[in-house]
Ligand code: LMG
Ligand code: NDP
């Protein structure tokens with residue numbers, strides 16, 4: 001395989017190729033707008049759109065067609081100034097790593113209420129406390145992405161809470177690099193793709209309606225991607241490489257019984273399954289953008305936050321890897337970022353007024369300036385995105 005030299009640099013440092021939608025460092029110059037700029041952005045257009053009434057009453061969901069209880073922009077403040085209500089953001093897997101750091105960064109602004117969607121309630125509570133998050137800034141709700149029933153139940157519980165949904169962040173993931181045999185979700189899908197992609201696919205499809213109903217000025221759906229799913233980078237060329245093939249295993253249901261547990265139909269490989277799941281995440285973001293951006297105004301985005309070598313993602317890896325990986329990334333590849341820094345990056349994609357473009361895969365350069373990065377050929381394949389979407393709909397019971 002002939003790889004271009006330029007294609008081998010890590011995506012965080014790569015210069016966007018010509019010919020694609022206005023990818024440029026110009027955008028990154030807008031980066032750095034502080035959270036305080038948030039309220040100054042122009043919010044007039046969608047201020048009085050339909051909105052669900054905020055109601056904490058048990059089991060009551062009230063659909064209303066008039067803005068009443070708490071419109072996103074309140075122009076009736078004493079000085080007649082526009083003030084923005086707290087944004088409401090769901091973050092999956094906010095009990096550790098990137099999700100927790102993002103929740104913390106957003107909570108610290110005082111402008112967000114974070115719904116921490118986690119499979120381990122107690123762990124999430126302890127994590128929020130130790131991150132110093134104030135109680136009024138977060139709610140923990142149970143979500144196990146490895147069960148589609150749990151996903152549906154979560155959506156139901158969230159709707160009953162009466163909170164609006166302004167931003168959804170699909171962040172949770174599992175990585176099983178040392179597993180010899182596949183393990184499965186409640187519905188029998190291979191666990192990495194089942195959790196990282198299918199669980200999030202159902203969640204975001206169901207919550208799209210809630211996002212549509214929000215009157216918040218900048219509505220976003222963010223799906224965390226990664227460099228290791230992109231074979232146009234050095235990191236993406238470390239074996240085993242992501243490759244969805246012709247999707248035969250996926251179409252067969254990934255159950256390891258009458259079909260392969262791998263999307264491409266091959267033998268099980270946990271590291272590859274994770275990377276494949278990230279390709280699905282990035283393709284899903286683009287298909288969402290293609291189908292719904294114009295109609296809804298929602299910004300769909302993905303990102304590579306940098307190599308956060310210290311997170312729980314590597315908990316299943318061998319101890320030697322866990323010992324060497326952080327210094328390797330810090331001193332050799334220089335791709336390392338701390339959880340705090342990565343959390344600030346994702347928090348920008350949630351709330352920065354300059355990162356509103358839809359259909360973008362964000363990355364950050366050495367100076368921590370954001371830029372629109374190029375996805376690999378497979379991770380930007382329009383036909384594959386369409387097929388992954390169609391098969392996913394069938395597997396999660398939406399088609
Ligand atoms: C698999 O191993 C595991 O089996 C699997 O379980 C899972 O973990 C998976 O991706 C995750 O990895 C992959 C294998 C690499 O593992 C290793 O990383 C072995 C380490 C080899 C050590 C190399 C020495 C590096 C020196 C640094 C020493 C510091 C500390 C080490 C820290 C280790 C933690 C990472 O697989 C291989 O086969 C090894 C080859 C890797 C090369 C990858 C580069 C590919 C580039 C492709 C293009 C080449 C082009 C040439 C250059 C062109 C220049 C313009
Ligand atoms: P962590 O393991 O720290 O965080 C993952 C989170 O996902 C945890 O909170 C975990 O919950 C949760 N989770 C796992 N399975 C489920 C499930 N079935 N239902 C609900 N939640 C679940 O890893 P990271 O913070 O590193 O990973 C976060 C995201 O960042 C992932 O999408 C990953 O792919 C991406 N990423 C990470 C990089 C890195 O270098 N670390 C680089 C690029 C992307 P619990 O706490 O209960 O285990």
Ligand code: PMR
Pocket residue numbers: 010175177226227228229234235238271274275306307308333335
């Ligand atoms: Mg990688 C040159 C830059 C670079 C970057 C930015 C990463 C990120 N990695 C790079 C290079 C290399 N890695 C090289 C040269 C090697 C061979 C020594 C290497 C190896 C390696 C392994 C074994 N790297 C890994 C692993 C993992 O198990 C991680 C993985 O693939 O998880 C799926 C991983 C990662 N390297 C990264 C990042 C961000 C990861 C993990 C997380 C992820 O993509 O979500």
